[in-house]
Every structure is written in structure tokens, then in C-alpha cells.
Amino acid sequence: MPLITCEGLTKTYGSFQALRGLTFTAEGGGCIGFLGPNGAGKTTTIRILTGLAHASGGRATVDGLDVATQADQVRSRIGYLAQSPAFYNYMSGQEFMLWVASLFHLDGRTARSRTEELLKRLGLWEARRRAIGGYSGGMKQRLGMAQALINRPKVLFLDEPVSALDPVGRHEILNLIDELRGETTIFMSSHVLADVERVCERVIIVNSGQVAVEANMAELRDTYASPVFTVELDAHDPDLRASLQALPFVSGVRREGPVYRVAAADVAVARRELPRAVLAAGATLVRYGVEAPTLEDIFLKVVGA
Amino acid sequence: MNIMPMLSKELKELARSYKLLFVPLAFVLLGLTQPVTYKMLPQLMKSASNLPPGAVIDIPLPPAGDVVAMALGQFNQLGILILVLVAMGAVAGERATGVAATVLTKPVGRGAYLGAKAIAYGLLAVVSGVLGMAAAAYYTQVLIGAINWTDAAVGTVLYLPNLLLAVALALCCSTFMKTPLAAGGVGLAGVVVLNMVPKYLGKFVAGAYPGALTEAASKAIAGQEFAPGRPVTGVLLVALLALVAGWAVLKRQEI
Structure with a gap:
């Protein structure tokens, strides 16, 4: 039985249609990356799956339970971490964890041991008696992760879990997600594609409220196997991007400073003609290479950016 | 339902935010304002007015029961x-x-979420009202004269639904x-409307609105005859309807 299903999910806010028949199935185990540009419907989908929002149409299930009609049972099986989790700031970290444990009816001993285990694991044990209001952003994110895990959830929904964190905090949370792989199924939305690439083995890409691609990372790379040509100049040339884009064998160009990543419509021709075209445009070539596409390349291709 | 962990959280929050201390304290202060004012009124007028030397201000003190009943006026406003x-x-x-999203993704029904708040704030209102009236009595x-404690207790109990109605309207809004500011504004407007408008809506409604309940409670405290049935039922019914409406809104609401 699939762990998460969405069948023809629709969601309308006034005249705006956030979801347009979103359909996917996710099996249990591992980490599923849920990607899409802003406004694609990622957060709306997670909010429907966690019971915070109601679908306008269609059906969604978690662990075989309908999220609309069996919401209480669904909530007892899931964990949820928002992008910027909020707490009762007057409580201490330990107090909040024990209170959340009581919502799941954990007995006193189990609640205490699970709280200790998670706070130690998340590096919050020393700060357990401090009021949450005094925690840093990274500590709050880690506490958010700890409270989401207290019931040993079957699915852990993470909505942009690392986008508000500094590099150290991001590294810690990603390591934890990596560690959790065998314990629960992680369903994670993120804008940081390199992070998804690092921890997820399956990806669902949504665009305009519909699923654009649903595949394993390996399948995805096979499907979008066209290599990407890297062209690095000695300095940024403002006209080069347009010149390259106009070439008939080029399907897309992305620039990061003086580095241009060129997707080819005809790889054989591009391999032969691209360096020549760059030099003909008067640019000074520092480096030229051919790479496998990153998730970001694939993502941009899928969403048509 | 999970109402007990939610209720314990609400009570803890009332204590930690000092609402459990300051709200009853404010009611106690409001309660003792009335007898102190009446006792001090002659001296206050003497010091405030420009009377010739030797002038005597003789204001008869109202009956003790009436003074206690007048405290209800303070509670009705402030x-x-x-x-x-x-x-x-x-x-x-x-x-x-965003803390509602943290809580409502746990196995907490929205009825339990709102119900725990209603019970906690209802208890706060009851404790505050009782302590305020005890202070007034x-x-x-001490300052005016002997009162009938049984009448004062009956009047207090009769008046409490008005405080519960205020809490229910605030929670509903x-x-x-x-x-919160918009909720407070609309809640207060609701209280004012419920206190002003029903008396113009015919005899039946006029006998069952918060003003009628205050009047019945005042009569009870002053030792006069009173008919509490309709106003108590009416006010509690409206409070219950406000909570049910709040629950119905919350149940469909996107968090």
C-alpha cells in the first residue's frame, strides 16, 4: 500500500487555482523531495496532507487514511515541521516536548526518555531548561524537528526545513535527515535543490499545481541525461547569453557570474560548435567542460524556466 | 478529544503570563471602588468644591445592598x-x-483546542467575578454597613453568565x-450591541438579554424580588451559540 497518495487534488483560493488535479503516489521509506517554483502548490499540498488546509476537490491519503475524513488518525501518524516553526515561548524546550508527548498520550516514562533522546540527538539537551523564547533560529528549527519526531511518525513532513538556516544549521539538519532515513519516511519540500539532491532518492516536481515529473533520482538523470556544457569566461560578458541562446543547437542558458551553463538541443553539434561560437562572440574562454546535469538543470528544464 | 493536555497548557499560560493574577486583581480593585467612593464622597466633595467655611455636606449613604449591586456596573464596563x-x-x-499550526498538526481536535480555551478563560472570568464581588461585599x-451575604452570593452567581458571555464573544471573534486587535474590537462591539439593542426588540427578548440579567442580579443583592430564569437562560444560550459558531468557523478554517 502506498504511504502517501494524492488523486486529482484541487485547491482554489478565490479565482486562483493553487492545485489543478495534483496526482502522485509515494511509497514508504527514504526521503522524497517535493520541488517546484514559487506558487507551484508545494506548501498547499503539504498543508492539505497535514490537515491544516482542506482540498477543494480530489482525495489524499496518508498511510491509507483519508486526510479529510480521518484527520485525527492521520495526525497521530505524522510529524510536521514548518519553515519557521512557532512554539509557546514561555515554555522551556523540555517542557514543550513533554507537553507534545502528552498530546500523543505517551506515558510519563516514555515521554521523558523520548524527550531526552531527541533533545540530546538534536543538541538541545544543555538548553532544555531555557525558555524557548531565548532560543536562536537554528535551535528553534532543531526543536521543531525534535517535536515532530516525538511520536515516531510514519511520515515526517518538512516544509522548507533548511531555507531559514545559516550554513551550519543547514548542515546539521541535513545530516539529521540523512540519519532518519531508516526510521521514517521523509517528505520534504525545498527550494535548495542541492540539498534535495544530497538527501533524497526520489523527487516529485510540481509546476502550476500539477505534477510535472515523479521519478527516482537515477531515473531522472537517465531521462534528462543530456549533458550540460560549462563555459567559463575571464569576465562576465553582458551580450553572450543572448548570443548563445540564439544558436539553433542550444535549448537553454543559465549564467552564474562568468560561468554559463548551456543545455544543448543537439549535443553532437553543440560539442563541436559551442567553443567556436563563444570565441566568435569575442569572449575569452577560461574553462570549457561537459558535465552531467544537476537537479537544478533538470528542474529548470522541467518547469520551463 | 485531548482536551486535558490543552486545558493544562491554557491554565499554565494564564499563570505564566500573570493574567491569572492581574485580571482577578483588577476585578478586586473595581469591586472595592464602589464602597470606598460612597464612604469618601462627602470628603471628596468638600475638598473639590469651593464651599464657605462651616458648610456641611450631608449625603445619606445608600443601603449597603445597593452599594454592592452597583459594583456590577463597574464589572459591566471595565x-x-x-x-x-x-x-x-x-x-x-x-x-x-504560527503556533496554531504546530498544535493542530498533532492529534488535537479543533473542538478540544477551542473548548480548552473557553474553559480556561471561563474559569478566569468566574474567579475574577467572584473575587471582585467578594471585595465589593x-x-x-466594613465601610457602609451590614450586608446580606447570601443575597450577595446569589446575585454574584446570577451575574457570572454576563462575564462568560464576554469571554465567549471574544473567543468567537x-x-x-x-x-487579536480586530477580534477584540468586534467582540466589544458585540457586547455593546447585546447590551443595548435587545431591550428595543419586544418584551420577550428584552427580558432575556445581559442588561436584564444585571438587573436581576442587582435586585438579588439588594434583597428585592427577582426573576432570573429568562435572562440566565438567554445569556447562557447566546454564549453557547457564540462558542458553537467559533467552533464551526475554526473547523473549516485553514491554519
């Missing part, structure tokens, strides 16, 4: 304002900060307004 102010952010504030006894 007391209710305080209750609405403390309860207005109960739902709207948690939704705005005690200081009246807190579910459908986006900010």
Missing part, C-alpha cells in the same frame, strides 16, 4: 473590557504566530478575525 482584551488573542494570536460591610 470588567468586561478587561476580559475581552485578555481573551481576544487566544486563537487569532496563535494563528498569526467585604468593603461595603478570535476564531474568524485575522488579528
Whole structure:
């Protein structure tokens, strides 16, 4: 039985249609990356799956339970971490964890041991008696992760879990997600594609409220196997991007400073003609290479950016 | 339902935010204002007015029971304002900060979520009302004259539904307004409308609105005859309807 299903999910806010028949199935185990540009419907989908929002149409299930009609049972099986989790700031970290444990009816001993285990694991044990209001952003994110895990959830929904964190905090949370792989199924939305690439083995890409691609990372790379040509100049040339884009064998160009990543419509021709075209445009070539596409390349291709 | 962990959280929050201390204290102060004012009135007038030397101000003190009953007027204005102010952010504030999303993705029904708040703030209103009236009665006894404690107790109990109604309206507004301030404003407007309008809506409605309940409670305290059935039922019914409406809104609401 699939762990998460969405069948023809629709969601309308006034005249705006956030979801347009979103359909996917996710099996249990591992980490599923849920990607899409802003406004694609990622957060709306997670909010429907966690019971915070109601679908306008269609059906969604978690662990075989309908999220609309069996919401209480669904909530007892899931964990949820928002992008910027909020707490009762007057409580201490330990107090909040024990209170959340009581919502799941954990007995006193189990609640205490699970709280200790998670706070130690998340590096919050020393700060357990401090009021949450005094925690840093990274500590709050880690506490958010700890409270989401207290019931040993079957699915852990993470909505942009690392986008508000500094590099150290991001590294810690990603390591934890990596560690959790065998314990629960992680369903994670993120804008940081390199992070998804690092921890997820399956990806669902949504665009305009519909699923654009649903595949394993390996399948995805096979499907979008066209290599990407890297062209690095000695300095940024403002006209080069347009010149390259106009070439008939080029399907897309992305620039990061003086580095241009060129997707080819005809790889054989591009391999032969691209360096020549760059030099003909008067640019000074520092480096030229051919790479496998990153998730970001694939993502941009899928969403048509 | 999971109402007990939610209720324990609400009570803890009332204690930690000192609402459990300051709200009853405010009611106690309001309660003792009436007897102190009546006792001090001649001296106050003497010092405030430009009377010739030797002039005597002789204001007869009202019956002790009437003085206690007049404390209800204080509760009807400032007391209710305080209750609405403390309860207005109960739902709207948690939704705005995002903590409602943390809680409502746990196995907590929205009925339990709102019900726990209603019980906690209802208890706060009851404790505050009882302590405020106790202060009014005690200081009246000390400063003005003997009161009938049984009548005062009956009048207090009769009046409490008005405080519960204020809490219920504030919570109801807190579910459908986006900010605590808007919830408080609409809640207060609701209290004013319920206190002013029904008396013009015919004999049946006029006998069952918060003003009629205050009148019945005042009569009870003053040892006069009173008919509490209709106003108590009417006010409690409206409070219950406000909570049910709040629950219905919250149940469909996107957090």
C-alpha cells in the first residue's frame, strides 16, 4: 500500500487555482523531495496532507487514511515541521516536548526518555531548561524537528526545513535527515535543490499545481541525461547569453557570474560548435567542460524556466 | 478529544503570563471602588468644591445592598473590557504566530483546542467575578454597613453568565478575525450591541438579554424580588451559540 497518495487534488483560493488535479503516489521509506517554483502548490499540498488546509476537490491519503475524513488518525501518524516553526515561548524546550508527548498520550516514562533522546540527538539537551523564547533560529528549527519526531511518525513532513538556516544549521539538519532515513519516511519540500539532491532518492516536481515529473533520482538523470556544457569566461560578458541562446543547437542558458551553463538541443553539434561560437562572440574562454546535469538543470528544464 | 493536555497548557499560560493574577486583581480593585467612593464622597466633595467655611455636606449613604449591586456596573464596563482584551488573542494570536499550526498538526481536535480555551478563560472570568464581588461585599460591610451575604452570593452567581458571555464573544471573534486587535474590537462591539439593542426588540427578548440579567442580579443583592430564569437562560444560550459558531468557523478554517 502506498504511504502517501494524492488523486486529482484541487485547491482554489478565490479565482486562483493553487492545485489543478495534483496526482502522485509515494511509497514508504527514504526521503522524497517535493520541488517546484514559487506558487507551484508545494506548501498547499503539504498543508492539505497535514490537515491544516482542506482540498477543494480530489482525495489524499496518508498511510491509507483519508486526510479529510480521518484527520485525527492521520495526525497521530505524522510529524510536521514548518519553515519557521512557532512554539509557546514561555515554555522551556523540555517542557514543550513533554507537553507534545502528552498530546500523543505517551506515558510519563516514555515521554521523558523520548524527550531526552531527541533533545540530546538534536543538541538541545544543555538548553532544555531555557525558555524557548531565548532560543536562536537554528535551535528553534532543531526543536521543531525534535517535536515532530516525538511520536515516531510514519511520515515526517518538512516544509522548507533548511531555507531559514545559516550554513551550519543547514548542515546539521541535513545530516539529521540523512540519519532518519531508516526510521521514517521523509517528505520534504525545498527550494535548495542541492540539498534535495544530497538527501533524497526520489523527487516529485510540481509546476502550476500539477505534477510535472515523479521519478527516482537515477531515473531522472537517465531521462534528462543530456549533458550540460560549462563555459567559463575571464569576465562576465553582458551580450553572450543572448548570443548563445540564439544558436539553433542550444535549448537553454543559465549564467552564474562568468560561468554559463548551456543545455544543448543537439549535443553532437553543440560539442563541436559551442567553443567556436563563444570565441566568435569575442569572449575569452577560461574553462570549457561537459558535465552531467544537476537537479537544478533538470528542474529548470522541467518547469520551463 | 485531548482536551486535558490543552486545558493544562491554557491554565499554565494564564499563570505564566500573570493574567491569572492581574485580571482577578483588577476585578478586586473595581469591586472595592464602589464602597470606598460612597464612604469618601462627602470628603471628596468638600475638598473639590469651593464651599464657605462651616458648610456641611450631608449625603445619606445608600443601603449597603445597593452599594454592592452597583459594583456590577463597574464589572459591566471595565470588567468586561478587561476580559475581552485578555481573551481576544487566544486563537487569532496563535494563528498569526504560527503556533496554531504546530498544535493542530498533532492529534488535537479543533473542538478540544477551542473548548480548552473557553474553559480556561471561563474559569478566569468566574474567579475574577467572584473575587471582585467578594471585595465589593467585604468593603461595603466594613465601610457602609451590614450586608446580606447570601443575597450577595446569589446575585454574584446570577451575574457570572454576563462575564462568560464576554469571554465567549471574544473567543468567537478570535476564531474568524485575522488579528487579536480586530477580534477584540468586534467582540466589544458585540457586547455593546447585546447590551443595548435587545431591550428595543419586544418584551420577550428584552427580558432575556445581559442588561436584564444585571438587573436581576442587582435586585438579588439588594434583597428585592427577582426573576432570573429568562435572562440566565438567554445569556447562557447566546454564549453557547457564540462558542458553537467559533467552533464551526475554526473547523473549516485553514491554519
